[in-house]
Amino acid sequence: MDLGLSGKKAIVCASSRGLGRACATALAREGAAVVINGRDEERLAKTAEEIRAQTGATVTPVVANLDDPADRDRLVAACPDADVLVNNNGGPPPGRFEDWDHATWLEALESNLLAPAMLIRALLPGMKERRFGRIVNITSAMVKTPLAPMALSTTARSGLTALCKSLSRDAAAHNVTLNNLLPERIDTDRQQQMAQVVMKLRDISYEEARAEQVASIAAGRLGTPEEFADACAFLCSAQAGYISGQNVQLDGGSYAGLI
Numbered sequence: 001m002d003l004g005l006s007g008k009k010a011i012v013c014a015s016s017r018g019l020g021r022a023c024a025t026a027l028a029r030e031g032a033a034v035v036i037n038g039r040d041e042e043r044l045a046k047t048a049e050e051i052r053a054q055t056g057a058t059v060t061p062v063v064a065n066l067d068d069p070a071d072r073d074r075l076v077a078a079c080p081d082a083d084v085l086v087n088n089n090g091g092p093p094p095g096r097f098e099d100w101d102h103a104t105w106l107e108a109l110e111s112n113l114l115a116p117a118m119l120i121r122a123l124l125p126g127m128k129e130r131r132f133g134r135i136v137n138i139t140s141a142m143v144k145t146p147l148a149p150m151a152l153s154t155t156a157r158s159g160l161t162a163l164c165k166s167l168s169r170d171a172a173a174h175n176v177t178l179n180n181l182l183p184e185r186i187d188t189d190r191q192q193q194m195a196q197v198v199m200k201l202r203d204i205s206y207e208e209a210r211a212e213q214v215a216s217i218a219a220g221r222l223g224t225p226e227e228f229a230d231a232c233a234f235l236c237s238a239q240a241g242y243i244s245g246q247n248v249q250l251d252g253g254s255y256a257g258l259i
Contacts, residue, residue, distance in 0.1 A: 004238025006031030008132075010084035011075065013037050013066055013119070016044045018188040019138055020088040021051075022225035026233040027084065028057035035060045035079045066115040067107075076122045081130070084236045085123050087116035087160075088138040091190070094149035094197060104152070112156035117163055120178075124171065133176035134236040137164060141184035141251050161247065168245035177244035179235050184251035185213055187222040219252030 005027060012024040016038030028034045028051050036051070038044040041063045048061040062078045064071035066089050076082075092108045116137055127133025139157040146154045164178040171178060185191060195209035202209075214221060228250050234240055235248070249255050 001239070003030045003233060003236070005084075005233070005236060008032045008083040008236075009035075009079050009081060010086065010236070011035045011037070011079050011082045011119075011123075012084075012086040012088070013075075013116075014088040014090060015086075016040060016047045018190065019183065019186060019225055019228055020086070021047055022229035023086050023088070023136075023138075023232040024059075025051050025054065026226075026229035027086075027236060028052075028055040028059060030233055030237075031057065032084065032236075033058040033060070035062055035075070035082070037062050037064050037066070037075055039063065039065055066119075067110050069118070072115065072118055072122075076119065080123075081126055082123050083127065083130075083132055084134045084136075085119060086136045086138065086232060086236075087119060089115055091140065091157075092152040094194070095152065097148065097151060100152060108152040108156045109159070112153060113159040113163075116160055120164070120167070124167070124176065127176045128171060128174035131175045133171070133174070134240070135164070135176070135178040136232050136235050137161075137178075137180045138232075139180045139182055139247075141182045141249060141255065143180070143182055143247065144249070144255060144257065165245050172244050175241055177235070177241060179244060180247045181228065181232060181235070182247055182249045182251070183223070183228055184249070184254060185217050185222050186225060186228050186250065188225055191222065216254065217252040218254045221252065223250055223252060 010027045010032045014020040015024040015036040044061045048059045051059045064075045142150045142154040168178045198209040
């Protein structure tokens with residue numbers, strides 16, 4: 001299927017590795033010119049080179065800390081007429097409510113609510129004027145199934161979910177969509193990090209921690225970044241113009257609720 005992305009321009013945040021990189025690669029494969037972003041200049045340059053070699057697409061790396069307003073401005077300046085924005089940022093580590101002070105909460109809100117909100121604010125008007133835009137936020141399954149250790153992430157990402165739902169109704173009339181992808185147990189560095197945390201908390205081996213991750217998924221396996229990225233590419237496609245304001249879970253069928 002031709003997704004209608006050839007010649008489009010995309011900004012994919014936090015894309016030097018993991019889910020962001022997979023999404024950038026999927027969009028580049030579909031013919032989009034992609035701006036990728038990360039904090040590590042060497043890693044980002046290598047990622048850009050590899051995506052170019054793999055897809056033949058135009059890939060522009062922008063070193064930027066998404067939590068820094070000046071850096072966000074530089075990222076937008078690299079592609080001010082973006083047709084696609086994929087919001088992504090590192091999530092705060094798990095912890096305990098009683099350990100999170102005011103500064104910790106502000107940091108989580110900056111990374112996972114305010115940074116994406118400001119990028120949407122910068123790019124949404126142009127998308128509406130040009131009558132094409134696709135905004136996809138990589139959030140978390142915890143938005144629908146909150147767990148206490150992940151409350152920093154869940155609170156901030158739930159705020160972003162509410163914001164985008166509120167924007168989606170007006171934007172839809174301009175052929176601009178806003179949707180959220182909710183990953184659970186996609187096999188990236190984040191899952192390896194989580195396994196390390198569980199190892200220390202419960203005094204079990206890395207292999208046991210990883211086995212527990214797999215056992216928590218109805219499909220009996222972890223998801224792949226490529227599966228996740230293909231879902232992202234479809235939500236960014238011309239064909240997805242009638243899908244907006246939605247939370248799409250990629251969890252191997254694990255969510256127990258109806259909605």
